[in-house]
Amino acid sequence: MNNKFMQYLEDFLLPIADKLNNNRYLTALRDGFMVALPLIIFGSIFVVIANFPFLDKLIGEEAFATYQDLLGPASAATLSIMGTFVIIGIGYKLTEHYGGEAIYGGVVAFASFLILTPQVLDGVEGVIPTAVLGAEGMFLGIFTAFISAELYRFFVGKGWTIKMPAGVPGAVSKSFNALIPITFTLTAFLAVRIIFSFTPFDTVQNFIYTIIQEPLTVLGSGLPATIIAVLLIQVFWFFGLHGQIIVNSVFDPIWYALNDQNLTAFQAGTELPNIVTKQFVDSFLVGMGGSGMTLAVIILIFLIGRSRQLKELGKLGAPAGLFNVNEPIIFGLPIIMNPLVLIPWLVAPVIITVITYFAMSTGLVPPPAGIIVPWTTPPILNGFLATGNAWQGGVLQAFNLFIVMIIWWPFLKILDKNYYENEQKEETKSE
Template sequence: MAGGSEWRGKIQKFSNKIQKNIYISSISNGLMALMPILILGAIFSLINALRIEAYQNFLTNTGLKALTSMPMTVTTDLIAIYATFSIAYNFATQKKQQGFSAGILALMGFFLVTPKGVLEDGATAALGYSWLGAKGLFVAIIIALIVGTVYNFVLEKKLYIKMPKGVPPTVEKSFAALTPGFLIAILLLIIAAIFRATPYENMHEFVFNIIQTPLTSLGGSWWAMLICVFVIHLLWFFGVHGTLVVYSVVGPIWVTLGLENLEAYQQGLEGTNIVGSPFFPVYVLVGGAGATLGLVISMLFAKSKRYKTLGRLAIIPSFIGVNEPVIFGLPLVLNLRLMIPFIVTPIITSGLAILLTAIDILPVLNGVQVPLGIPIIFNGWMTGGWRVGLFQILLIAISIAMYYPFFKKADAEALVEEQAVESKEQAVQAQA
């Protein structure tokens, strides 16, 4: 056990370094803060694009179609703008600086490097939606981190304009942001000029073709997803929140892939990305990390009081993907007996989902961001229709089949222990 504790300490130390890295945590926290926007946009996409002919005719004939399509244009279609502000804001606040000013300056920087079109009058410049949504997300991340770094450096070194005593704090903070604002504007104008002199013409085209497309192709591959699933559950086994650690790194890729599918769904088309942000809660978290819903169901039929009680407490949370009572209450952490099903089961469920989607038995998930708390089967229906919901029932059965043989032995041992304790108590009472 000493060796296990040593390994656990090393892994926790390494994962903490990843999570506490200012750049990774700013991206992760910034994107997590956008969940209300992503979920609202996804739900209205579902309402607007629900593929029922009579329903679509009703929306069109009543004029509601124009209204139900509006929320997407100001949520998911503008996700790069929201991300720019949110990531820069998180970067600054982690450095104990004013986040609002950093967010505003980041927005200015994003617009400086974003190409503008010209309207028919020949004089009015306009921003198209092309780079404001998922296609512009990586530029948004880069700009937010550049602005956050410059902004923090200037304020930490106190290189800004200092106001005399008695000036209100709001005015002082505004003037403090003036110096980094000038530096950021000049820096990003230089960057925009450099890209204008290249065949790509702007930063967005360069990042999308050279960085974003290869990364999303890599992160959206079946083997990358399976590796992520393995690492997540290996970390969980050692008591580290593997989902948070891995999502901090691959979150931007999965979100981008999910939004691309959502955009296709809005247009009445099927997405092309098998892997994306909805994939994980629908196919991997079958009852939470480790796909433990089958284990919890098995505990409902346990012979020992200990496991039967825990199963009753955990069954409802497990249906909505919350299984901390099982992970830490059973426990599954450092539990060598249940290590194999805990790590292997989610690999099987996700691998089977990838295979069946690739051969068109399952549909590509539509990109709807499923909030925590939506029960399994229902969240599958939301993201892929009845076939996905039905497939999740099969995944629950697989989870039961994987966990039951390992759990049965643990349950038998617990029953023997309980019977020994009862026998001892009865002996004491008889002597009394």
């Protein structure tokens, strides 16, 4: 890699990263995700174990269903509601930054989020949908945590607290000190919920998803629409919003219909009519380590990583990444709100989409045959099966991983260098 290019990237990106890393909100965001990381990794491991590809064929569907039911709580109590831990972590860390009682900042953030959350599921009152406690509710949760922590700090700073006399146990005194600030903070969020209940959106969640999803409905199939869809997935993830949930909810009906047309043609032995299908996206983009094809990042970490942080992250993320579960990398690198990885995070999937499309349109690789391959199927095998057992599909996935590694290399090198130098500084301070 050209040294001048590397130097240019460092000169351009590192000052931006330094400024953003010194921003209290982004620091709280990063540290909040670190609070959730052990739970995310635990849940990711059991998602892989519970979804080994083709296990249902080996032990039977009934036994497989029982097996998944037994292991399901591991991910349901961690990965599925990871937004809960992130919200508490952000509120805690931001309040800690201000020198306040951090634990109250954490719990008021979560309580504020719950006030905004409709507690109805399939018409049943008093039930909190777990989906909104996970990645789906992350976007709203992040900003709720920021605002609630600021409101709590504001009310504490105004001295609107109950001062207990000397001799009262510390835990009791702190609890009463937090009572009025928490009350005012939660009341503000209750007012927001009431206001939204008189709008066509009904809830804040509906408002967010409506303004995001409606513009996507004008898009159709084909390469331009697919590029836009893939790019949006990456942009949403960068800001902490589950891009696949949002984009797939709009495109899945189109992609599945195209998939079925290919399956019918494949079974009849006729020419496959479509290139872009559900399996095109799932196998040749998401099916290479998860959103953003982060298996390539894990491989690079093992090849060029010097910092302890990245080395340990690679070890933790590799088993899950091999089966296309990449939450450890997304939240551990991190990818969310990290300016050092924004360019490869956005560019690599778009380039791979174009390469895959033209490889299939020119006949170098057969289009997806319409076969739904389990999403946890490792790369190479995934591409082979998706194209109707064509070896070219596996080769294309291997080639795409190599391209992603090339794109990520200079940026990961800079990130690793940044982490390594910070680690050296910390070691020097401790001596």
